[in-house]
Amino acid sequence: MSTRTAPWRLVAQREVMVKLRDKSFILGTLMSLALVAGLMGFQAWQAERHRDVTLVATPEATSMAQAVATPAEADDKLTITVTDAPDADAARAALESGDADGWLHEQNGTWTLTAYDEQDGALSSAVTEGVAQQVLAERAEAAGTTTAELTKGSEVTQTLLKGDAERAGLAQAVGFVMAILFYFSAMMFGMTLAMSVVEEKQSRIVEIIATSMPVTQLLAGKILGNFVLAVGQLALFVGVGLVGLTLTDLGSLLPSLSSGILWYVAFYLAGFVLVATLFAMAGALASRVEDVQSTSTPVTLLIMAVFFSGIFASGTIASVLSWLPPFSAVLMPMRLVTGQAQWWQALVALLLLLALTTLVLAVATRIYRRALLQTSGKLGYKEAWNAEI
Known part of the structure; x- marks a missing residue:
């Protein structure tokens, strides 16, 4: 008795295998790992020299x-x-x-x-x-x-009303790195996903695929495949970074940051699914590869805003944005590591991010289904929403 593999699993496997056979992807990942390892090694050498x-x-x-x-x-x-x-x-x-x-x-x-x-x-x-x-x-x-x-009495001890002064600098550095990881992985995998969607649409292959599986299964498989790739790449970068930190004077602070890093991973994954969904929708709105640049612009600007908020936002602005998805994907874990936020606040922010992701996924699914087979030209969001299947 044979069991039929779910269509979304086939799509996800194909997305992963195509990427793993892509020499530019492998080379880029290896070069990024080498850069991270080199920077950490240089810092360790400088510290011990x-x-x-x-x-x-x-x-x-x-x-x-x-x-x-x-x-x-x-x-x-x-x-x-x-x-x-x-x-x-x-x-x-x-x-x-x-x-x-x-x-x-x-x-x-x-x-x-x-x-x-x-x-x-x-x-x-x-x-x-x-x-x-x-x-x-x-x-x-x-x-x-x-x-x-x-x-006597002239020493000045530096403290913070909220948080740990000793960990604040390291937390800022970790937040900066996580903001960079979120930005580059979201842009790289997101644009790849959008291009994959529009290429299938432009070549009319999607019309054949749509007859063999539900369009929602196709969307789910594409998002999941890129999600798996992003998780694997994140694990490599975080692993190399943590090993590098153990070789520096900051290694003693790693145990106290372990829970914060886990929160970073949770927020990163939820934020990535949100961004991947938006890019898939942007790809469906385009009819040609040349259209992706314009249909994905709103998503790109949103990712850039998240990236810059993780680097420059501070004080009240950072506190407010840390509750708002998708900015919370970077800012809330940073506040948690520095002791400026409690675990329950991070949990609420994560639930809000997941809620928005679920809502966007529902909206994107409708637009994706209606726009995917529309090949007459680039579509707007309202036009795609009202299009007939």
Whole structure:
């Protein structure tokens, strides 16, 4: 006894297999993975890289240079070697020849760090902090007290009324990455879906397909096939990104972000189905490949708005947009990770996104069924809605 495969499954399988045999798709995915891996590897290398720098000083500044270099000895990523120069001319010569990265000296009553043509960031930070600490220690000793007493109560601790200050920066970075992933996957798979629909329509193949299966099954299969591809690609990118983060100083924060990342995935998937449905509808409205550019413009503008909201929206605007689909696909998980939103708020926002997706799917199904077999020219939404099957 044989069982007949559901039409939508056949369509979905075909969408997946065609894409997996597409060399440009495979090459683009591999290049994107290589780029992500390279960026993460570079960040990890930068974080762990040990720097050896040379600081030259004339006799009157040697003691200060040694004081600056001593705290740096406790830093496992920076070593400052102090060399002596008999006079200012010799110090300048050391900079010009590349034998020294900086020259510490007094000028007009203030300490000055001179470099040849560009300041070394690590050396500059170490010298600035070291000189300040040494001058403070000398003045504390002259006043008969200690540095600890002088600086007592001067520390500033940064906190947030809502959220975790330590995680805020990482959350912004994660949100930025997720916004980029949502934008590029929505545009790439969405436009592919729209082009697939209009190509079948333009070649009249869809008229043959429509006689062998319901049009709604064709739409469901196309959306599901691209959904599977998007999920697979997202899993690859997120996996590489998480592995890369474990190699950086931010790896310790990953356990606290795990639930937030799961929310990102849930919102991403719901948002992708919404966008894919809109692109399928845009493809059905076109009669030629050249028409897709105009019929998909509203969808493209919507995706761009979501993308830019994830990068630039803040404060009250971000709070309000995080409830509104499809902006919630990016903004609500970001607020959740930073502690600015509770889990129940994310759940409500996700349900609203799913509700809109369901509504759009119902509308798109009607327009898709009525517009798919209309080949006389590009259709408007109202015209497609009222068209006869």
